[in-house]
Amino acid sequence: MSQESITAVGLTVGQAARQLGVAVTTLRSWHRRYGLGPTRHERGRHRRYGADDLARLEVMRTLTAQGVPAGEAARMAIAGVLTAPLTTTADGAAGADEERWWARAARGLTRAAMRLDAEQARTLVDEALARHGVVPAWEELIYPVLERIGERHAATDSLVEVEHLLSRTMSEALAAVGRPPAGTPPRVLLACADEEQHTLPLEALAAALAERGVGVRLLGARVPPPALAAAVQRTGPALVVVWSHAAHTADPAQLRPLLAGPSRRSLIAVAGAGWRDRVPEGTVNPQSLAEAVELATASARAAGSPDRSWHPG
Ligand code: B12
Structure with a gap:
């Protein structure tokens, strides 16, 4: 029927x-x-x-x-974790095939995560990264699945173990994307805001930049403002990206030391929903992974050589 x-x-x-x-x-x-x-x-x-x-x-x-x-x-x-469509429609037969591929991958990844099957989840994320690259894999698979699991967690107050396993698996897959050749100067500094634990967006940005041969330093979660200021001071990056997912970690005061002073050398970007309606003056605010990749690539290229990193001694 x-x-x-x-x-x-x-x-x-x-x-x-x-x-x-x-x-x-x-x-x-x-x-x-x-x-x-x-x-x-x-x-x-x-x-x-x-x-x-x-x-x-x-x-x-x-x-x-x-x-x-x-x-x-x-x-x-x-x-309804697995029933609703996960991707938007695309035109034409090739688009439809592509759409089906992503929908299948998203269903498979969600199921693997639900079963706490890290191996299968990793295989699916690796395949998407290898076939399509970091930005499409993030936008069509990783982000939609995270969002869906996050929604179900909020609605049911469960699935925390699924969220943890999935984010760990995604971190490992993103970290395994090939890095630029040794000696490439890391001109971009990525850090989570103070007390911010959502590192995945910056891990995706680091992997997407690696694909383009752009070197980064990734400081990771919960970077205290004095530590961020010290890292900027010591490495003189062309661009600093500070991620905040929620308003309570997006205190503009933590950026003051980076924005002050005539000797400021770095462009400062704030990214993530935490900064909505409170983008500090003097910073830029990319609106998507793709936009952040463009900004960082252009900043790194404009900085050119030589590397301005701090060297001991
Ligand atoms: C994985 C996850 C975790 C993991 C993080 C692991 C890791 N290494 O990152 C762990 C388990 C640690 C965690 C902890 C917590 N989490 Co959490 N988590 C999530 C989850 C499922 C995915 C997060 C993620 O990476 N999303 C992807 C990002 C990029 O999503 P987004 O910002 O909506 O993305 C769009 C835009 O920002 C835009 N964009 C604009 N500029 C840029 C720039 C770049 C570079 C990128 C990539 C994108 C981008 O494009 C995006 C799409 O790509 C979300 C659900 C969700 N919907 O996101 C909850 C979620 C973010 N968590 C939430 C909460 C409440 C928490 C905790 C407070 C839980 C707790 N009680 O302890 C703690 C937070 C601790 C802290 N102080 O930070 C809430 C936040 C609600 C809010 N707005 O305040 C969410 C939304 C879940 C929910 N629905 O309730 N979490």
Whole structure:
């Protein structure tokens, strides 16, 4: 039966079981135990399975077949973690193929993360990075999956372990993207704002710049303002990018030492939602990974050689 006719009339339990390739008793048990029953109702008739019900059951069937415990699989199916489309539409046949590839990768990555299968998650992220490069892999796969998991976490107050495993796996994959040749001067300094723990956006930026042969120093999470000022003072980068995800870590005061003084040599960029509506005067504010890559590449190239790094002695 076509998707259209399912939507129009719904399926009986027997038809749904046949369509999904599971026993009627299994469907009844999923209904009774986990509430995964038919929701379509017409007066005087038994409830029927509509397209949404079937999509949830499809997730349930796939996850249980992969060894996810039934209760956990049902929770994910009901939460809709895997059912909504993850990518926007593109034009033309090549675009449609591409779109399907990303949608499949996103579903696979979400499932692997849900099963806490770090190996499979890493394989999928590595494949996307190798086939498409860092910016597309971030925008079409890594970011949408993180966003989806973040939303489900906010709605259910669970899945923290999934979020941790996924971000760790992504960090490792991004760090494995080939770096520029030894001796390339790192003209860009990347740091999280004070108390900011969301490092992944800067790890993606570092990897995307590495692909373009631009060297960076990545200071990572929760950089105290005096440490950031010291690093800038010591290395004289062409560009400093300070990431903040939430307003409470985006205190403009932490940038004052970097912005003050006539001897200022570095362009200062603030990135991330924390700086929304509070971009400090004298800084620039890229709006996407791609924009940050352009800015950093141009800044590094304009700085040219020689490297102005600090050397001991
Ligand atoms: C992974 C994750 C974590 C990991 C981070 C691991 C790591 N190494 O980075 C860990 C577990 C450490 C973590 C901790 C916490 N997290 Co968290 N986390 C996330 C998650 C799932 C993904 C974060 C991420 O990297 N997103 C990708 C970024 C780039 O998303 P974005 O800013 O929305 O991106 C767009 C724009 O910023 C724009 N853009 C503009 N300029 C630029 C520049 C660059 C370079 C890039 C890349 C993009 C970009 O493009 C983006 C898309 O690419 C998000 C969910 C989400 N929706 O993001 C929650 C989320 C950010 N976390 C949240 C919270 C609440 C926390 C904690 C407070 C939880 C806690 N109670 O401890 C702590 C924060 C501690 C702290 N002080 O920082 C909330 C934040 C809510 C808010 N706005 O205040 C979120 C949104 C989840 C939620 N829905 O509730 N988290």
